Amino acid sequence: MVRLITHNLLACHVKGCTTNNFPLIFQDVEVELQETEFNPDFIRNMLSRLEWTALINAAKQVGDTSLPPEQPDMMDDELLQKLHHVLMEINITDGAMVCQNCNHIYPISNGIPNMLLAEHEIG
Numbered sequence: 700m701v702r703l704i705t706h707n708l709l710a711c712h713v714k715g716c717t718t719n720n721f722p723l724i725f726q727d728v729e730v731e732l733q734e735t736e737f738n739p740d741f742i743r744n745m746l747s748r749l750e751w752t753a754l755i756n757a758a759k760q761v762g763d764t765s766l767p768p769e770q771p772d773m774m775d776d777e778l779l780q781k782l783h784h785v786l787m788e789i790n791i792t793d794g795a796m797v798c799q800n801c802n803h804i805y806p807i808s809n810g811i812p813n814m815l816l817a818e819h820e821i822g
Contacts, residue, residue: 700733700790700810703757707749707786709814711798711805714822719800722753725760728794728807735787739779745786746774758785 711720751770758766765781774782796805796812803820806813 700731700792701796701807701812702787702791703754703761703789704745704786706757706791706796707754709796709805709812711801711803712814713798713801713803713816713820716798716801716803720798722750722757722799723796723805724799725757725791726795726797726804728761729792730761731790731792732788733790735783737780737783739776739783742779742783742786743774746770754785758789761789761791763789 706722706725709721709723711723713720749770755766755768758764763785766778766785771778790810791807792810794807796807797803798805803816
């Protein structure tokens with residue numbers, strides 16, 4: 700499944716697409732919520748690896764507005780729970796991710812993103 704934790708790491712790698720290629724934009728997505736066990740230590744450890752603005756925008760694209768627009772300095776348990784929900788429980792089952800620079804479309808089918816590029820797109 701494409702989760703927002705995974706999406707936060709993905710960028711376009713089409714030949715010549717080197718600027719404004721992150722984050723990929725969700726398009727026509729189907730979302731499935733899947734409850735997972737809350738692990739506050741894991742979420743705390745992920746904080747430094749997250750691009751907060753990209754996460755907030757992706758969450759909004761899939762209909763979630765529970766996180767604050769700016770990353771807080773301190774994370775209380777309630778905010779960690781919300782972050783866990785956004786990162787781990789929102790699953791994109793179908794749709795696409797689109798590069799905002801070159802408009803390359805990465806389809807998502809049955810929860811699996813197709814990040815493969817055609818030979819002429821590899822550089």
